[in-house]
Amino acid sequence: MAKVSMTVNGKAASADVEGRTLLVSFLREELGLTGVHVGCDTSQCGACVVHVDGKAVKSCTMLALEAEGSEVATIEGQAAEDGSLNTIQAAFQEHHGLQCGFCTPGMVMSAAALLKDNPKPSEQEIRTYLEGNLCRCTGYHNIVKSIMAASGQDVSALAAE
């Protein structure tokens, strides 16, 4: 067991963990941040995406100890203190970018990382960027649309309105 300390959603967090403890397990089991989901065991689905020092990371591929001293952000820290949704979250609700909600935390965190680097991504850039995030419910239509809307693009002319 080794002690690990990091900042998670702006708060200090530390615990004794085994060397093999994954960041996702630390977040879910030690910190109770169950918005971070596990959808696979081969790093393919992206349900577990969080930000580590501002970068999107699949938390199932990182050891908790590797995040020592880092700033970690999860879906739980995205809304404002008063509970109001951030721009991306609000766009997902507005444009029905989620159904069962299981892929959603990873989608929102990936979208946030994309928009940070590329504030007005094209449809194709969004689709390419989401290569590591699987959704089984939405057929991706409304996820792509939500992200375009969150970036301030007019989506009213898209198909199926």
Add this chain to the structure above:
Amino acid sequence: MPKDSGIGASPKRREDVRFLTGNGNYTDDINAHGQAYVHFLRSDIAHGTLNSVDTTAAAAMPGVVRIFTAADFEGVGGVPCGWEITDRHGNAMQEPKHPVLAEGKVRHVGEPIAAVIAESLEQARDAAEAIELDIEELPAVVDMKAAVAEGSVKVHDDLTSNLCYDWGFVEENREAVNQAFQDAAHVTSLELVNNRLVANPMEPRVAIGEYNRSTDDSKLYTTSQNPHVIRLLMGAFVLGIPEHKLQVVSPDVGGGFGTKIFHYAEEAFCTFAAKACNRPVKWTSSRSEAFMSDAHGRDHVTKIELALDADNNFTALRTDTYANMGAYLSTFAPSVPTWLHGTLMAGNYKTPLIYVNVKAVFTNTVPVDAYRGAGRPEATFQLERVVDKAARELGVDPIALRRQNFITEFPYATPVAVEYDTGDYHATMDKLTEIADLSGFDARRKASVANGKLRGLGVNCYIEACGIAPSNLVGQLGARAGLYESATVRVNATGGLVVMTGSHSHGQGHETSFPQVIADMIGIDEGMIEIVHGDTSKVPMGMGTYGSRSLAVGGSAMVRATEKIIAKAKKIAAHLMEAADADIELKDGEFSVAGTDKSVAWGDVTLAAYVPHNYPLEDIEPGLEETAFYDPANFTYPSGAYACEVEVDPDTGKVSIERFSAADDFGNIVNPMIVDGQVHGGIGQGIGQALLEGCVYDEDGQLLSASFMDYAMPRADDVPFYSVDHSCQTPCTHNPLGVKGCGEAGAIGSPPSVVNAVVDALQSAGKTDVTHIDMPLSPGRIWAALNS
């Protein structure tokens, strides 16, 4: 103007806030005080005799609480099958026992042999590695036709063969159909495979068992689409627990698509083990386990033949299908290739004579059961492919051939035992022609060709049967349960309503759409209405969500219960206003006396129901809570027309979907936004089946596609924006909402148009001998067809 509330409006989904903020409550988010962890030791061989399971060393490993094997389940029932099929000779299907843990033999890779319960998951896994298995490997049988050939290895030694049933439908028509083929001017035939799929909802299955030794009550948290069905099957058939002693909770569930309908061995195990160990036990499936333990879908091999007369009218249809059951019969497995498939073979066409033969076969593979559409995608795919092929052979326009044979008069009794109540197939085809801009296709093809690509257009129709189902009918067809739905509507003293529905929402948004219906009925704000579902202790009865039945059946039960509420509330209002019951009108949440200016508010009436100081106690009871059970009179029959345009890269064989359009008729629509989303999701899965997904076993029964690395799930980059429309609406005539159901349409309607489009693209390049390619249409298969 779009409405902003009630039926026809698209309010934002209220469930979204918790999902978007990480506050969902999925089963794996739940941890019981003092819980231990379960790890299943699963077979890594497909077929073998289980000589012994030695747990001695494993039991001594650190943290082990207890290890279970089949010996611990003596006297416990097997995992039951909920549907019995009678074969074409009048005999019952062959039905093997499905033990919770493997008994005597292992029959597929992934079958659980032993279960270790330990203080931590790591300890349980480590101990499982110390279990010593003595398994004598037997030859496995994977191919269906080989499995029913003389002398095949038997999956179940106590059955006479690997044939579960040989079903003929409609058996009496067999000779007449054969005669019609003899008399036909033209016969088109096609052999095809409906590829085996894995549903893969993004949330893997989870089960947590709890036991209360004080009350002898058991509780199961499980990722189910129908917790009441699990209570029924597990309580009555496996563990012998009366329903009132067994609580099943399915909280937020991360997608189902059919594979979370079924009662699984892991659920029974966790419930059983919690009592045996007297502490909560939790099992969380890994994705790898999901691939080898969730029921798979599809897996049909079919020969279909269509007979036409000299004027291109369809005169008869004949099919011969092998349907894989896997090693055991999953909950609804026998019904999928039969009643959910054979009854749909008329499709949108007035073919007068149809005969469907289905041989269901046991193999050394994971059980196969319903996956989004269940039987109807298989029916639609073969029918719409053979019609397309016929059009090509006859040199006629595929849309014109379809239109010529459309059913146009309703109600229409098909030759395969169902009666379509409503539909307008020309209308959806007209709408499709418009939204898909079919007239612009030639120009788009030219542009593609100029870019060095082949372009193809594929169109198809579909019909499906939803709102499963009238209990008296399904009872005759072999269902071992009723398929009604129930709802309890409780009105609080302050006027808010709670609906306890047996329908289960795992992405469909019932918490938002169901209140829209009641808000319209009473004329109150949707915010006053809450939906409770997914807990058998809160919702007394239910049958759950599958077969696009939630609104058509569950919503109808809710409407009936609300009608009872309104009738009683009117009596109370009449008393308060000293008027006759018959004169009371309810509008915008106000009761008034017809022809007067007297009125009383909804909230005053609901308060009076619970504070009955001034109340007709001699006529009616206090309180305002009503339950209704709704059993539909018929299935509902959504229909539609779909179009796909593809580009094929002739150098690589890669297909890209350039346009996808869907014109559906779902009857009345409650929430258009949610309906669009359901269709999008279905199309995404249908494109996945057509282009990418395939569950593959090798001849030894090893599962080759056992992770997301080997099983290609559709990603954002594999699909386009879809153009969907549901403005063609022929309301269902037999449910109170006139709704038909929309959950499966996309997955049913999309695969044939994708394949039709690819064949069209290849034909346009002069490959006129390419009349079919089996799904998934991988680049390798296309390239081979192009270079054949």
